[in-house]
Amino acid sequence: MKMIKKYAGVMLCAAVSLSLAACGPQESSSEKTSSKGSELVVWEDKEKSIGIKDAVAEFEKEHDVKVKVVEKPYAQQIEDLRMDGPAGTGPDVLTMPGDQIGTAVTEGLIKELNVEKDVQSLYTDASIQSQMIDQKIYGLPKAVETTVLFYNKDLISEDELPQTLEEWYDYSKKTADGSKFGFLALFDQIYYAQSVMGGYGGYIFGKDKDGNDDPSDLGINNEGAVKGAELIQKFYQDGLFPAGIVGEQGINVLESLFTEGKAAAIISGPWNVEAFSKAGIDYGITKLPKLENGKNMSSFIGVKSYNVSAFSKHAELAQELAVFLTNEKNSKKRYEQTKEVPAVQSLTSDTAIMKSEAARAVTEQSRFSEQTPNIPEMNEIWTPADSALQTIATGKADPKKALDQAAETAKGQMKAKHGGK
Numbered sequence: 001m002k003m004i005k006k007y008a009g010v011m012l013c014a015a016v017s018l019s020l021a022a023c024g025p026q027e028s029s030s031e032k033t034s035s036k037g038s039e040l041v042v043w044e045d046k047e048k049s050i051g052i053k054d055a056v057a058e059f060e061k062e063h064d065v066k067v068k069v070v071e072k073p074y075a076q077q078i079e080d081l082r083m084d085g086p087a088g089t090g091p092d093v094l095t096m097p098g099d100q101i102g103t104a105v106t107e108g109l110i111k112e113l114n115v116e117k118d119v120q121s122l123y124t125d126a127s128i129q130s131q132m133i134d135q136k137i138y139g140l141p142k143a144v145e146t147t148v149l150f151y152n153k154d155l156i157s158e159d160e161l162p163q164t165l166e167e168w169y170d171y172s173k174k175t176a177d178g179s180k181f182g183f184l185a186l187f188d189q190i191y192y193a194q195s196v197m198g199g200y201g202g203y204i205f206g207k208d209k210d211g212n213d214d215p216s217d218l219g220i221n222n223e224g225a226v227k228g229a230e231l232i233q234k235f236y237q238d239g240l241f242p243a244g245i246v247g248e249q250g251i252n253v254l255e256s257l258f259t260e261g262k263a264a265a266i267i268s269g270p271w272n273v274e275a276f277s278k279a280g281i282d283y284g285i286t287k288l289p290k291l292e293n294g295k296n297m298s299s300f301i302g303v304k305s306y307n308v309s310a311f312s313k314h315a316e317l318a319q320e321l322a323v324f325l326t327n328e329k330n331s332k333k334r335y336e337q338t339k340e341v342p343a344v345q346s347l348t349s350d351t352a353i354m355k356s357e358a359a360r361a362v363t364e365q366s367r368f369s370e371q372t373p374n375i376p377e378m379n380e381i382w383t384p385a386d387s388a389l390q391t392i393a394t395g396k397a398d399p400k401k402a403l404d405q406a407a408e409t410a411k412g413q414m415k416a417k418h419g420g421k
Helices: 014-023 049-063 074-087 098-106 125-129 165-175 190-199 223-237 250-259 270-278 315-325 328-338 345-349 357-366 376-380 382-393 399-418
Strands: 039-044 066-071 093-097 140-145 148-152 181-184 205-207 213-218 263-268 283-286 299-308 369-371
Touching: 039 049, 039 074, 039 315, 049 066, 049 315, 049 328, 074 093, 074 098, 093 098, 093 315, 098 299, 098 376, 125 140, 125 299, 125 369, 140 315, 140 328, 140 357, 148 270, 148 357, 165 181, 165 223, 165 263, 181 250, 190 223, 190 299, 190 382, 213 376, 213 399, 223 382, 223 399, 250 263, 250 270, 270 357, 283 357, 299 315, 315 328, 328 345, 376 382, 376 399, 382 399
Parallel strands: 039 066, 039 093, 181 263, 299 369
Antiparallel strands: 093 299, 140 299, 148 263, 148 283, 205 213
């Protein structure tokens, strides 16, 4: 999920949310009439429609309908739906990141899906959980991703790879000279820093008795989170990370250093496989390293899904299409065209897919990953946490004080916007 997470869930005010929920069309008897001759509109991710071309053609033939596929950046589709849905120009099926589900449900933008248990069981547990709010399903997962470690084989061989983050610190100490670097990561952002903080016991939200995210239990400033942040700060304070990778342009600097052969290894995601290949880098991909406490670095699982618009006039048919596009056969076809790791459980051991180093790395890292919280309160975490981490990276505040301030700010925003305690 390439740096879209904190922009993905911008909330409208409560009054607008309620009005959107109210103006979403209700099912009527006409929903059950013949779909023959209908047209469905699908909003697909940019440059990914090739992955469903054959499946769409097959669905059109079987149902005697037309399906129009429109490409849009998937993280922006909910924002567009807010305007296009009520205007009648929106999609029937859209693509969205799992961490937007809570916001979309709260605003009444997507429909609950009525899918049987055998359909639900097709997907990995983490991916289908990302589509659930209060045990109700609002989408079907089509792809999963996590952050992984890319390394430049011309600078470091697989046999030489440090096995822990602390060992990467030592390696970087020996190799970083201000123009070339060892290991780099965007640790000034919680999306990446949680990999360290989470490994030491930090967490975003605790869980209630039913296993749901509990926004009243915030763990971004607990003892483990602080310990992880202290390790993160060392990379910056000791000059192992360049100043340019702090802030909004950090991702561009980090990727440029890797493609220019000036960084031995970076934390990134499968979204960069094609870009790094085109840059001519002879790279390897593996799971994230361990920490000195023996635990593997964690990561957020990103899930892309197909969801049915609350404004669709053909919601039942749209759900059928979502089920069809994400079944085992079509998920595998989609992978062959897009190289996005499918969310279908049986495909995690498919030899044709697992021969890909990127797919293997994502699958292995998923064992140590956590679901990106999908409740609306998560929108109040990204900015305070990132701000705290940037002050930690630049040495303007010690980790405990910075994270305490982030937690206080997040709690205040949750109370103001979501009625949190």
